[in-house]
Amino acid sequence: MTDLAPLSRALLSVSDKTGLVELARALADRGVELLSTGGSAKLLRDEGLSVRDVSDLTGFPEMMDGRVKTLHPKVHGGLLALRDDSGHVSAMEEHGIVPIDLLVVNLYPFEETVAGGADYDTAIENIDIGGPAMIRAASKNHGHVTVITDTEDYGALLDELSANDGQTTYAFRQKMALTAYARTAAYDTAVSTWMASAIGEATPRRRTFAGTLAQPLRYGENPHQAAAFYSDGSGRAGIASATQLQGKELSYNNINDTDAAFELVSEFADRGPSCVIVKHANPCGVATGATMKEAYSRAFDCDRTSAFGGIIALNGPLDAETAEAITEIFTEVVIAPSIHQDAKDIFAKKKNLRLLLAPGLANAAEPGLAVKQVSGGFLVQDKDNGHIAESDLKVVTKRAPSEQEMKDLLFAWTVAKHVKSNAIVYVKDGATVGVGAGQMSRVDSTRIAARKSEDMAEALDLSAPLTQGSVVASDAFFPFADGLITAAEAGATAIIQPGGSMRDDEVIAAADERGLAMVLTGMRHFRH
Structure with a gap:
């Protein structure tokens, strides 16, 4: 293994084709040979790029409705071979295996398929087999092979090649391998979690959890604690899917308290204008009213002292009158499912106040899991939907x-x-x-x-x-x-x-x- 690894051959096989053509064209311009499969190969050819089919490389056609196309020694040998091991090089020469220096793969959209309400058999058909196998092979051999699994890393790859005369550094390959292993782990987590639910297994022998980085945080509950915010990809309305319209970066405590406020106010979806004020994850004022301003004022009057520097969640449109009342005191975060423009204009005068727009209210009855880490393990239970x-x-x-x-x-x-x-x-x-x-x-x-x-x-x-x-x-x-x-x-x-x-x-x-x-x-x- 050397620090710099050149790219002479790339295998591109993706489900999400965002940015694929641009990436392939940039690689071809550098003289990289392109290998591909199925729809990816067709798209690239349609765009005028020269592509070699993996079936041509292996000598076997894609078969069994595409279930078998990359599971072949000429693919995995090309990914796993150690370029500086004479035995590996001899085996490649003997069996006609060519090295594959770059693997670009993203997986069948299993998570999206399940989220769309697919039946059992459809979900099973959307479990990727060849993709994870190639990703793991390329990741293991990151001393020589670069693996890309996320479309957002295409730009970083091209920047790396530009900075290193068409080569990648070991540090870059390590980072991409880490990302790749995390992706396959998250994918398997999605499959196993779905399957446990599908067959009614409440306590599977092994339970895994996965998340995608949503936001690095300056620190955790206290400044000496490192922290980050991860999304579970469920798309549930709430803090993870909200859009921040203004204000300082959310902190760990902001996120925790805003989640508590929004989950509670979502319980009042059908009770008219409602407001929740939270401090340190506990509600210090909750009220309904004829108007949103009245709901806020009544919630505020429960405990004005604790409300100072608190989190406010509303179950309906945030209007100008309510915004004026809220800005009379210091507030950390305001979250609502919709916000009038005149209310935005009022909050704009409070530049540090964090204003969040949620994509609707959360479904308070939606099943889910609550997870808590303890020393040496996790406690897992159903959400309290009682x-x-x-x-x-x-x-x-x-x-x-x-x-x-x-x-x-x-x-x-x-x-x-x-x-x-x-x-x-x-x-x-x-x-x-x-x-x-x-x-x-x-x-x-x-x-x-x-x-x-x-x-x-x-x-x-x-x-x-x-x-x-x-x-x-x-x-x-x-x-x-x-x-x-x-x-x-x-x-x-x-x-x-x-x-x-x-x-x-x-x-x-x-x-x-x-x-x-x-x-x-x-x-x-x-x-x-």
């Missing part, structure tokens, strides 16, 4: 909730699902009025949420905290009656919780003593 309708609730107290209480209970339950455990959420008239998150004791979360409401009542010059006449949601059961009693003392009139505690009877009795209505969901929403 949903409760009024008909699923069990009234366990002497008093049943009123119509308005029931609406607010379901609202509070939806928000509690997105609050770190132990989670307590007070809601009144379609707006959070107190949120307690992430405490080790449930009663502490109940007290903190109530205290925040008291602070806001003082700041807004109200005669009483907004928790007076509110309802409260708990993401898991009350292990003792003390949490419920604290909520009642804060002014809550109705409770929604999973139930299932050994002391349910004690908690129900405490609710009856205070005239509270309580419903049980039979479902909990732990979030860690």
Whole structure:
């Protein structure tokens, strides 16, 4: 192996033909012989380029509907042979194998086929076999062979050739081999993940995950941590598919918090104008309103202190009136599924504010996986798509909730699902009025949420905290009656919780003593 490797022969066989003609013409102009297959060869010939068919090289025609065309010693020998090994060179001469110095391959569009809803047999037919085999062969022999798997690397290849008199450096070949191995790994991940789902295998023996670099990040949660943002290629509406219209580069924490805000606001797709404000991955204000501005203002009034420097997500068009209200305080990120031009103009005056346009709302019921790394492994579970309708609730107290209480209970339950455990959420008239998150004791979360409401009542010059006449949601059961009693003392009139505690009877009795209505969901929403 030498640092510089010349190119005399290239094999081009691609599914995505973006930029192929331009690349092939540039290679031909350098005197590189072009080998190709099927549609790639036809396209190049149609463009007037001289191309040798791989079937001519191997002496075998493409067969079995194209399943067999490059799986041949004259292809793999040309890719794998060590040019500086006399034994390899002798074998090439003996068997009429010519070296292939450059491989340009991208794979059958398996991911796109599956995303388009293809049936099982169609998906199977779109699993590439020859492509990954050639890529792995060329990548292994990167001491002599250059492999390109991404169309966006065509320009880098031509720049490399221009800088090195038609040759590639070892460092460049190493980098391209790394990219190639990651591509085949991601491809196999897509196939195995799809197949596990197709045959109903919930816990396959081996589970892999893959992503494509979306954005290098300056650092992670803290400046001493390296970080990057990867897209899983699913196309799901949200932070990975959003377009940044203005503002500073998104940080690790921006991305994490914006995802939390957008996933929650997407739960309110059919509830009219809704706004979520998130700080440190927890909602500090959630509300609906007759207008988007009203929804924002009501969410803001839940906890104005925490909202400073927060993330705002909207479930509908961002208009000028709402934009004016938002820009009155410092905000890190605003994300919405559509944005009026006059709202863009208002935000343009706040150059550092990050404004994101999402391609619609996320499907809150869409299945998916939640993955968390732990020491030595991964925890994998289904996304929490648990949903409760009024008909699923069990009234366990002497008093049943009123119509308005029931609406607010379901609202509070939806928000509690997105609050770190132990989670307590007070809601009144379609707006959070107190949120307690992430405490080790449930009663502490109940007290903190109530205290925040008291602070806001003082700041807004109200005669009483907004928790007076509110309802409260708990993401898991009350292990003792003390949490419920604290909520009642804060002014809550109705409770929604999973139930299932050994002391349910004690908690129900405490609710009856205070005239509270309580419903049980039979479902909990732990979030860690």
